[in-house]
Amino acid sequence: MLLFIACAGTVFYFGHDYYLLKQTDRDNAALLETIASQRIEIVDQRRQIQMFAGEIQGLKEQITKLGRLEKQVRLIADIDKSGRSSGIWGIGGVSKIDLDQELPIDAHHNALIREMHHQVKQIKSIADKEKLDFNDLIEKLTKKKNLLASSPSIKPVSGIITSPFGYRKSPFTGRRTFHSGLDISNRRGTKIVSTAVGKVVFAGRKTGYGNVVIIDHGYGKATKYAHLSDILVHKNQQVKRGEVIATLGNTGRSTGPHLHYEVLVNGTPVNPSKYILN
Numbered sequence: 001m002l003l004f005i006a007c008a009g010t011v012f013y014f015g016h017d018y019y020l021l022k023q024t025d026r027d028n029a030a031l032l033e034t035i036a037s038q039r040i041e042i043v044d045q046r047r048q049i050q051m052f053a054g055e056i057q058g059l060k061e062q063i064t065k066l067g068r069l070e071k072q073v074r075l076i077a078d079i080d081k082s083g084r085s086s087g088i089w090g091i092g093g094v095s096k097i098d099l100d101q102e103l104p105i106d107a108h109h110n111a112l113i114r115e116m117h118h119q120v121k122q123i124k125s126i127a128d129k130e131k132l133d134f135n136d137l138i139e140k141l142t143k144k145k146n147l148l149a150s151s152p153s154i155k156p157v158s159g160i161i162t163s164p165f166g167y168r169k170s171p172f173t174g175r176r177t178f179h180s181g182l183d184i185s186n187r188r189g190t191k192i193v194s195t196a197v198g199k200v201v202f203a204g205r206k207t208g209y210g211n212v213v214i215i216d217h218g219y220g221k222a223t224k225y226a227h228l229s230d231i232l233v234h235k236n237q238q239v240k241r242g243e244v245i246a247t248l249g250n251t252g253r254s255t256g257p258h259l260h261y262e263v264l265v266n267g268t269p270v271n272p273s274k275y276i277l278n
Contacts, residue, residue, distance in 0.1 A: 049113065056119050063126060070130070070137055079140045150217040152195035152275040154241065156225060157248055157259050159186030165271040180269035181224065181262035188229055188257040190248040194239040195223055195263075195275065203231050209260065210252025213245050222267075226260035227252050 074080070163183035170177045198217035206212045211228035229249025239245060250257045263272040 049116070053116050056116060056123065059123055060119065063123060063130065066130060066134075070133060073137060073141070079137065079144065147219055149197045149241065150219055151221060152217065152223050152263050152272070153277045154193070154195050155184075155276050155278055156195050156223075156261050157184050157186060157190055157192045159184040159190065159248075159259070161185075162258060165269075165273060181226075181260050182272045183258045183260055185256065185258040186248055188247075188249055191244045192225055192228065192246045192248055192259055193242050194245050196221070196241050198223070198239055200233050200235055200237045200239060200245075203233055203235050203237075206252070208253045210254065211246070211249065215239060215245070220266040222264045224260075224262035224264065226262075227254045227258060229257075 162185045168179045196217045198215040201216045202214035209226035213225045216222050228246040230247045233245045248259050262269050263275050
């Protein structure tokens with residue numbers, strides 16, 4: 001009986017121990033499976049984080065390009081930024097090592113996340129500033145557009161320049177006199193066009209100049225067209241750049257068919273050649 005009890009106890013002890021061992025083995029297998037699944041999930045999350053970091057890097061490069069574009073437009077249009085600075089050049093970059101998807105999941109993980117949060121804040125701040133800068137640029141370009149449209153920039157008539165702006169020998173007196181415009185010769189009746197957007201403030205005859213058209217372009221600029229044959233516009237008429245306003249003639253004090261063309265800035269004649277771009 002004692003031997004039976006001892007054997008039964010031994011069997012029960014080892015059987016219970018075996019059961020616990022098997023249970024622990026099953027629990028370990030489940031735990032390993034969970035760990036493997038979580039590891040796969042962590043690796044996937046790491047790759048997504050790295051992809052997001054790469055997108056942030058691309059966004060930063062796009063903002064930088066926009067900043068350069070804005071700078072070029074301001075330079076071409078001669079628009080000052082008035083001391084404003086976008087701070088684009090201060091954005092940091094994500095290390096290429098951190099973007100390596102083969103990098104162990106525990107390497108640089110926290111630093112990468114912190115850097116991403118920092119750059120997102122930077123980009124948001126700079127994007128807000130760039131929005132203000134572009135709004136300012138658009139507003140100034142609009143004003144500049146009106147100014148450029150009102151600035152004489154084309155030749156008023158085809159032909160040969162027979163007398164430039166400046167001092168010359170007068171064809172009438174032979175003395176050295178100041179010539180306040182350009183003389184452009186061509187056939188009588190050749191079409192003459194307005195060299196910029198503006199308003200006709202005079203259309204009629206003037207002593208010495210014959211038939212004359214004067215156009216006010218705003219911003220202190222005006223143009224005068226003299227010795228005309230036919231005047232095709234009237235006072236207070238709005239004209240566009242390139243619109244026909246008269247025909248070339250020989251009226252007034254003139255030695256032959258030509259156009260006397262003047263550009264005036266704040267009432268003072270300036271060299272019209274500087275306002276002919278074509």
